Amino acid sequence: xxxxxxxxxxxxxxxxxxxxxxxxxxxxxxxxxxxxxxxxxxxxxxxxxxxxxxxxxxxxxxxxxxxxxxxxxxxxxxxxxxxxxxxxxxxxxxxxxxxxxxxxxxxxxxxxxxxxxxxxxxxxxxxxxxxxxxxxxxxxxxxxxxxxxxxxxxxxxxxxxxxxxxxxxxxxxxxxxxxxxxxxxxxxxxxxxxxxxxxxxxxxxxxxxxxxxxx
Amino acid sequence: xxxxxxxxxxxxxxxxxxxxxxxxxxxxxxxxxxxxxxxxxxxxxxxxxxxxxxxxxxxxxxxxxxxxxxxxxxxxxxxxxxxxxxxxxxxxxxxxxxxxxxxxxxxxxxxxxxxxxxxxxxxxxxxxxxxxxxxxxxxxxxxxxxxxxxxxxxxxxxxxxxxxxxxxxxxxxxxxxxxxxxxxxxxxxxxxxxxxxxxxxxxxxxxxxxxxxxx
DNA sequence: GCTATGTTCAAACGACCGTTTTAATTCTCG
DNA sequence: CGAGAATTAAAACGGTCGTTTGAACATAGC
Numbered sequence: 001x002x003x004x005x006x007x008x009x010x011x012x013x014x015x016x017x018x019x020x021x022x023x024x025x026x027x028x029x030x031x032x033x034x035x036x037x038x039x040x041x042x043x044x045x046x047x048x049x050x051x052x053x054x055x056x057x058x059x060x061x062x063x064x065x066x067x068x069x070x071x072x073x074x075x076x077x078x079x080x081x082x083x084x085x086x087x088x089x090x091x092x093x094x095x096x097x098x099x100x101x102x103x104x105x106x107x108x109x110x111x112x113x114x115x116x117x118x119x120x121x122x123x124x125x126x127x128x129x130x131x132x133x134x135x136x137x138x139x140x141x142x143x144x145x146x147x148x149x150x151x152x153x154x155x156x157x158x159x160x161x162x163x164x165x166x167x168x169x170x171x172x173x174x175x176x177x178x179x180x181x182x183x184x185x186x187x188x189x190x191x192x193x194x195x196x197x198x199x200x201x202x203x204x205x206x207x208x209x210x211x212x213x214x215x
Numbered sequence: 216x217x218x219x220x221x222x223x224x225x226x227x228x229x230x231x232x233x234x235x236x237x238x239x240x241x242x243x244x245x246x247x248x249x250x251x252x253x254x255x256x257x258x259x260x261x262x263x264x265x266x267x268x269x270x271x272x273x274x275x276x277x278x279x280x281x282x283x284x285x286x287x288x289x290x291x292x293x294x295x296x297x298x299x300x301x302x303x304x305x306x307x308x309x310x311x312x313x314x315x316x317x318x319x320x321x322x323x324x325x326x327x328x329x330x331x332x333x334x335x336x337x338x339x340x341x342x343x344x345x346x347x348x349x350x351x352x353x354x355x356x357x358x359x360x361x362x363x364x365x366x367x368x369x370x371x372x373x374x375x376x377x378x379x380x381x382x383x384x385x386x387x388x389x390x391x392x393x394x395x396x397x398x399x400x401x402x403x404x405x406x407x408x409x410x411x412x413x414x415x416x417x418x419x420x421x422x423x424x425x426x427x428x429x430x
Numbered sequence: 431g432c433t434a435t436g437t438t439c440a441a442a443c444g445a446c447c448g449t450t451t452t453a454a455t456t457c458t459c460g
Numbered sequence: 461c462g463a464g465a466a467t468t469a470a471a472a473c474g475g476t477c478g479t480t481t482g483a484a485c486a487t488a489g490c
Contacts, residue, residue: 011457011466011467011468014467014468028334029334030245030333030334032247032248033247033248033334035446035447035448036447036448036449037446037447037448045468046467046468046469046470047448047449047469047470048449048450048451048468048469048470049467049468049469050448050449051448051449051450052466052467052468053467056448056449057448057449114333115333117387117388118245118329118330118333118387119243119244119245119248154399158409161384161385161388161392162381162384162416164384165380165381165383165384165385166377166380166381166384168380168384169376169377169379169380169381169383169384170376170380172332172333173332173376177376184369194373201377201416201419201420204416204419204420205416205419205420226436226437229437229438250476250477250478251477251478251479252476252477252478260438261437261438261439261440262439262440262478262479263438263439263440263479263480263481264437264438264439265478265479266478266479266480267437267438268437271478271479272478272479
């Protein structure tokens with residue numbers, strides 16, 4: 001099981017092609033469902049290249065998760081505390097909804113994480129346990145700006161989770177919304193309006209968080 | 216590919232054992248991830264029994280979906296329109312949250328449907344397209360009781376979906392909530408409180424559905 | 431009890447899986 | 461340029477998958 005020591009120009013190109021194709025495959029079929037043969041076919045590289053460059057399928061998945069997390073956190077890492085909380089919330093929601101229309105890398109990454117929430121892979125558990133924390137912290141901070149000052153940490157976490165949930169349900173079901181029997185036309189304007197709606201609901205909901213939640 | 220003509224006593228027992236084990240497996244690993252060999256091992260039957268009784272893995276999955284849907288719709292089919300809308304909403308939410316604590320068949324069925332929302336199987340698309348409709352209609356009707364009278368059908372559908380989403384995100388992440396770093400103690404009392412919270416939020420949110428949503 | 435039919439069983443088939451091996455090719459650098 | 465390392469390539473390995481086969485077993489009806 002040789003592994004590259006020096007990283008040459010060509011090998012980097014191969015690595016990038018593999019990761020790109022692997023993101024496609026893992027997003028579409030999940031970790032177990034995606035096959036190495038399908039990935040190398042799409043990437044146009046040899047099958048052994050994956051084991052050579054990443055050691056194993058797990059190693060490749062680790063690399064994809066790394067790439068995904070970096071891309072997803074890129075703009076969220078700087079909490080927009082300088083903005084009015086309503087504006088910050090609206091932007092957060094809109095960003096979460098972006099995969100509904102943007103069929104780009106970002107929506108693939110979101111899908112990979114959706115797979116992980118349903119059946120976490122061992123790779124994910126080990127690798128992500130700490131890396132996701134700061135990403136989640138942004139949402140928690142955002143939620144706290146709307147919560148009553150007496151809210152506990154746990155309530156803030158629940159609020160943040162609630163926030164993610166309201167967005168992700170639409171992202172997850174975007175295709176079903178677009179198809180019969182609903183046939184919603186999901187374009188930028190629709191998502192903009194939806195972001196307004198969710199932001200409004202969420203702001204109201206967080207502000208009146210019942211203290212009974214942790215009864 | 217022989218199939219049973221008469222259904223005898225013994226064959227029904229075998230069928231039931233298989234369906235029970237298959238529900239376990241499909242809920243845990245999804246349709247593709249679950250293997251026939253694992254199912255028959257858990258059921259304690261021969262491997263060929265599945266092809267004999269259900270024709271194929273797809274046929275078995277169809278039977279499981281049928282069982283699951285029947286169980287999930289059992290009490291929801293009768294819309295509780297005689298109750299005050301707040302009570303009906305609270306009960307609906309509480310029922311949706313039931314799998315958080317009830318580690319019984321019902322929670323397995325919910326998990327199977329979670330798999331399908333992430334990657335619908337051909338079986339599901341064909342079989343469920345119409346069967347799910349009445350189940351979803353109950354939620355839509357419930358949402359409509361809170362919406363402004365001017366709300367369109369599509370807004371009611373979005374409201375219903377929003378309702379499902381608020382519940383399912385907690386169901387889906389129940390395990391993560393219970394584990395570090397949160398360590399929430401998810402018992403009946405917690406879920407009761409959570410149901411109150413969600414019902415309150417949802418009632419408020421639906422009542423002030425912005426008309427811009429369908430811009 | 432015998433026959434016919436329903437049901438179970440062990441074994442095998444071909445296909446696909448992730449990984450390894452071995453050899454050829456390409457690149458890097460003195 | 462040429463030696464040595466890095467990378468690609470093709471083929472094969474062992475394993476699991478869903479399905480099929482053909483014989484053994486259990487059951488029902490006359």
